[in-house]
Amino acid sequence: QVQLVQSGGGSVHPGGSLRLSCAGSGFRFTDYAIRWYRQAPMKTRELVASINNDGRTIQYGDSVKGRFTVSRDNTKKTVYLQMDSLTPDDTAVYLCNAWRGPLAPDIWGEGTQVTVSS
Numbered sequence: 001q002v003q004l005v006q007s008g009g010g011s012v013h014p015g016g017s018l019r020l021s022c023a024g025s026g027f028r029f030t031d032y033a034i035r036w037y038r039q040a041p042m043k044t045r046e047l048v049a050s051i052n053n054d055g056r057t058i059q060y061g062d063s064v065k066g067r068f069t070v071s072r073d074n075t076k077k078t079v080y081l082q083m084d085s086l087t088p089d090d091t092a093v094y095l096c097n098a099w100r101g102p103l104a105p106d107i108w109g110e111g112t113q114v115t116v117s118s
Helices: none
Strands: 002-009 010-012 018-025 033-039 046-051 059-060 068-073 078-083 092-099 112-116
Touching: 002 046, 002 092, 018 033, 018 092, 018 112, 033 068, 046 068, 046 078, 059 068, 078 092
Parallel strands: 010 112
Antiparallel strands: 002 018, 018 078, 033 046, 033 092, 046 059, 068 078, 092 112
16 A cells, blocks of 8 residues: 555644654655645645655755754655754644655655644
8 A cells, every 4th residue: 555654743842843754655665755744724835845765855945944854764664854943833734745756646644733832
């Protein structure tokens, strides 16, 4: 079964940290770049971070630069999103996405809630 299974997330106080994981199965993980998106209520979906298939090319959205770190372990078929110095503006559902190009279907994780509040 082709799937991305997410873990991590939860609630944290401002200034705290969380780590999200996104594990792939049922497909050739090393063929895919992985993107992290987030969706907050009443806001458009935002691209948070992306990492290419071998982990050498990484990009971040402006709102998370310097605070979030994306990495991948292809031996474990898992991508991580380390989130530090969290603020209430980071509250959202976070989704991971496997992307191989415009001619291949995307694969989506189920999403995980991150809530930052005092």
